[in-house]
Amino acid sequence: MPDYSIGVDLGGTNLRIAAVSTDGQLLEKVTVATRIGRGADHVIDDMCNAIRTLSDRYRGGGAFLGAGIGVAGIIDLDAGIVRKSANLPGWENYHVREQIERRLGTRIYLENDAKVAALGEQWLGAGRDEDNMALLTLGTGIGGAIVLDGKIFHGMNGMAGEFGHVTIEPEGVPCGCGNRGCAERYASASGIVRMARELIESGQAPELAKAANSEAEFSARLVYDLASKGDAAAQRIFQRFGCALGILLADIVNILNLPVYVVGGNVAAAWDAFAPRMFEELAQRSLIYAATAPGDPSGTSKNASVGIKQWTTVVKRAMLGGDAGLFGGARLPSISS
Amino acid sequence: MPDYSIGVDLGGTNLRIAAVSTDGQLLEKVTVATRIGRGADHVIDDMCNAIRTLSDRYRGGGAFLGAGIGVAGIIDLDAGIVRKSANLPGWENYHVREQIERRLGTRIYLENDAKVAALGEQWLGAGRDEDNMALLTLGTGIGGAIVLDGKIFHGMNGMAGEFGHVTIEPEGVPCGCGNRGCAERYASASGIVRMARELIESGQAPELAKAANSEAEFSARLVYDLASKGDAAAQRIFQRFGCALGILLADIVNILNLPVYVVGGNVAAAWDAFAPRMFEELAQRSLIYAATAPGDPSGTSKNASVGIKQWTTVVKRAMLGGDAGLFGGARLPSISS
Numbered sequence: 001m002p003d004y005s006i007g008v009d010l011g012g013t014n015l016r017i018a019a020v021s022t023d024g025q026l027l028e029k030v031t032v033a034t035r036i037g038r039g040a041d042h043v044i045d046d047m048c049n050a051i052r053t054l055s056d057r058y059r060g061g062g063a064f065l066g067a068g069i070g071v072a073g074i075i076d077l078d079a080g081i082v083r084k085s086a087n088l089p090g091w092e093n094y095h096v097r098e099q100i101e102r103r104l105g106t107r108i109y110l111e112n113d114a115k116v117a118a119l120g121e122q123w124l125g126a127g128r129d130e131d132n133m134a135l136l137t138l139g140t141g142i143g144g145a146i147v148l149d150g151k152i153f154h155g156m157n158g159m160a161g162e163f164g165h166v167t168i169e170p171e172g173v174p175c176g177c178g179n180r181g182c183a184e185r186y187a188s189a190s191g192i193v194r195m196a197r198e199l200i201e202s203g204q205a206p207e208l209a210k211a212a213n214s215e216a217e218f219s220a221r222l223v224y225d226l227a228s229k230g231d232a233a234a235q236r237i238f239q240r241f242g243c244a245l246g247i248l249l250a251d252i253v254n255i256l257n258l259p260v261y262v263v264g265g266n267v268a269a270a271w272d273a274f275a276p277r278m279f280e281e282l283a284q285r286s287l288i289y290a291a292t293a294p295g296d297p298s299g300t301s302k303n304a305s306v307g308i309k310q311w312t313t314v315v316k317r318a319m320l321g322g323d324a325g326l327f328g329g330a331r332l333p334s335i336s337s
Numbered sequence: 338m339p340d341y342s343i344g345v346d347l348g349g350t351n352l353r354i355a356a357v358s359t360d361g362q363l364l365e366k367v368t369v370a371t372r373i374g375r376g377a378d379h380v381i382d383d384m385c386n387a388i389r390t391l392s393d394r395y396r397g398g399g400a401f402l403g404a405g406i407g408v409a410g411i412i413d414l415d416a417g418i419v420r421k422s423a424n425l426p427g428w429e430n431y432h433v434r435e436q437i438e439r440r441l442g443t444r445i446y447l448e449n450d451a452k453v454a455a456l457g458e459q460w461l462g463a464g465r466d467e468d469n470m471a472l473l474t475l476g477t478g479i480g481g482a483i484v485l486d487g488k489i490f491h492g493m494n495g496m497a498g499e500f501g502h503v504t505i506e507p508e509g510v511p512c513g514c515g516n517r518g519c520a521e522r523y524a525s526a527s528g529i530v531r532m533a534r535e536l537i538e539s540g541q542a543p544e545l546a547k548a549a550n551s552e553a554e555f556s557a558r559l560v561y562d563l564a565s566k567g568d569a570a571a572q573r574i575f576q577r578f579g580c581a582l583g584i585l586l587a588d589i590v591n592i593l594n595l596p597v598y599v600v601g602g603n604v605a606a607a608w609d610a611f612a613p614r615m616f617e618e619l620a621q622r623s624l625i626y627a628a629t630a631p632g633d634p635s636g637t638s639k640n641a642s643v644g645i646k647q648w649t650t651v652v653k654r655a656m657l658g659g660d661a662g663l664f665g666g667a668r669l670p671s672i673s674s
Contacts, residue, residue, distance in 0.1 A: 132493070153485075154594070156469070156594050156596045156650070157629070159594040160593055161592065162594070167584050169507060170505065178621055178624060247504050251504060251592075252592060254500070255498065255499065255588075255592055255593070256497055257496040257498075258493060285504055286516070287514040287515060311493055
């Protein structure tokens with residue numbers, strides 16, 4: 001039996017824990033409630049009990065290599081601390097890694113959730129054929145991560161891959177970060193809702209206004225449903241979304257020149273509504289992309305015919321959904337040194 | 338005596354060749370004319386003769402490690418070919434590396450000129466205290482390069498660091514690459530001249546118009562001289578330049594999170610005219626930069642006082658001028674494997 005490790009998704013509502021073998025098989029997955037109200041020590045106790053139960057079950061076969069934990073927020077990698085997380089209020093000075101290591105007596109890796117998701121997609125998902133890729137996670141905002149040579153590229157202090165705050169529109173909508181026109185003000189769930197509200201207020205979106213009045217919660221999903229039914233105003237929102245995402249991707253392609261860019265997160269489900277416009281902008285705004293985009297179905301392009309390696313730049317959807325972070329977390333003990 | 342190697346700057350007008358020791362001492366530098374008209378074989382003969390003369394002179398001390406050659410244009414790193422270079426017309430299918438290796442019997446490294454300049458600055462110049470940095474070369478356009486762990490980060494096929502074509506203004510000036518509003522349409526010598534001509538045509542720049550009529554060649558330098566003398570229109574051009582460069586830098590900082598960004602190239606000489614606005618935009622548009630910018634002269638920031646490592650993101654001018662590429666070329670044999 002191969003060696004195995006544990007991946008943890010430490011969310012504000014649920015703690016999800018998986019045992020994964022080093023050859024990428026999911027051995028078992030459990031979910032327990034995150035009892036935030038009882039304090040960090042209790043949450044960590046619950047997590048450690050679950051990790052212990054799961055890791056004990058597979059002992060006797062391969063070796064247990066440790067656990068990798070993904071958390072939404074800013075992680076201090078050196079200290080093993082969650083510096084800032086909307087899901088874990090009050091944990092700012094809590095030594096997460098140290099507390100877990102003390103309880104379990106094994107090496108623990110703490111990471112940002114978008115970073116472990118990227119690692120999971122690179123290992124077993126949409127990026128599995130390449131060692132180098134970037135992940136854009138479209139949710140309330142835009143999360144991002146860069147994987148180089150099969151490892152997370154952190155930059156100086158773990159902030160590399162802040163794709164959501166790349167400037168898409170220099171005089172655009174103000175963002176909480178202090179900038180204007182950040183990508184995530186357009187190409188995210190909150191961006192969709194904001195744009196929908198603006199259209200409703202301007203009186204240009206009667207169907208959206210009706211939906212907003214009749215639903216308890218006005219969501220990006222609702223705007224997507226209307227767009228799918230052919231509502232012009234809702235479709236215009238996804239055009240703007242696709243345009244912003246295309247500009248962002250073009251900037252990233254021009255800077256990083258990676259072979260694969262994976263688009264994940266809940267909002268990636270609206271792919272059919274935004275992707276055509278996204279690809280259009282991307283091809284127009286990045287010569288690197290235009291020159292290396294796949295889609296030579298004959299397989300007999302000029303380069304191929306003269307024996308030059310056919311480079312391709314691929315933008316594709318994530319494959320592992322919410323489990324990407326579990327796989328990525330479980331990958332951490334194997335690739336960290 | 339330490340080992341040594343040769344760095345070559347293969348330009349369209351001059352061939353510059355330097356012998357550099359592995360501890361970074363310039364041993365000798367020679368310049369010969371690039372006799373482009375006589376064909377690639379002759380140019381390579383001249384280069385090889387100069388490399389041989391120089392390398393022979395220092396033999397007997399340390400070992401000769403090889404030569405690294407920087408060329409403006411698109412390099413096929415695998416094949417050792419100059420795919421596209423404005424300076425070397427007709428060289429597209431000429432096997433530069435192979436031809437030199439055959440003549441000299443030593444390992445040769447071919448690189449893009451902005452990439453070797455970055456390597457030089459990282460080794461001995463503005464980035465010498467860090468293993469990770471990016472270089473922006475402001476010339477006719479904008480060249481770029483990323484150095485990670487002391488080596489050039491090439492991306493998939495050598496195109497990483499195409500900073501000049503990052504979108505700064507989505508509906509901006511068309512660029513030859515097919516995009517609109519590329520950074521290099523604003524923050525470069527050609528950008529300065531273009532903006533000056535636009536202001537002259539609109540009748541808003543009498544001093545620029547006068548200068549343009551009296552000088553044989555209307556140049557970015559001329560606009561800078563007027564800005565230095567207090568001409569409002571010329572100063573406005575450098576404000577726009579600084580704004581565009583600030584947006585570009587903010588995007589790069591948000592994506593890469595490196596400790597050092599070096600600004601070089603001829604146009605960096607106009608630093609005093611564009612840098613204040615550049616830093617202003619950068620701090621507003623990148624929270625990462627704003628949170629880690631140097632400039633706590635007391636040295637008693639909140640982070641320092643609680644014992645947290647003080648991360649800083651530094652944007653500074655290049656130090657080695659036109660010799661950066663020679664040093665970087667000479668560095669290639671030591672760090673390539």
